[in-house]
Amino acid sequence: MSAHLRRSLSRRDLLGLSPRAGAAVQIGNACLAFNQVACESCADICEAGAIQFNRVGAIRRPIVYADVCTACEACLEVCPVGALQIHRP
Template structure:
């Protein structure tokens, strides 16, 4: 059984004392752009390591592992975006991601 992390507690411990975010019409999710190091054949999984919900997954492909966002799990917190050394991840509404 996978336990869901307490994001409120995690954000508090990381010094993020913001008010409860109001949910937009489409829940925000992370989107990975083509500048991602993994797409260039460079082994990097910083986004996966930073994701508190495990929404960033890597799948094996020819040339190396490729990142994928599990939109049902992604909370749109942006931790992966902040951790990305290539600046390849942005957080956007679900409508844009589809």
């Protein structure tokens, strides 16, 4: 593999996941973790590992890695407050 090709591969390429025309999940303000309530259901269900949590104060907050998200919508099913939606560019 050339150095140029290695640089051009995204994590989604490397994981063998199928992109859906750049679609990826977005997290809205209703997210419990953004409102001081502990919840990590979306990350727990995501097989691609596209949602990771960072600690901010006492609560861990989610971050979406859009280049890994396959837009499978599994996380939308488990979010208790409907905070997730798929952004399709």
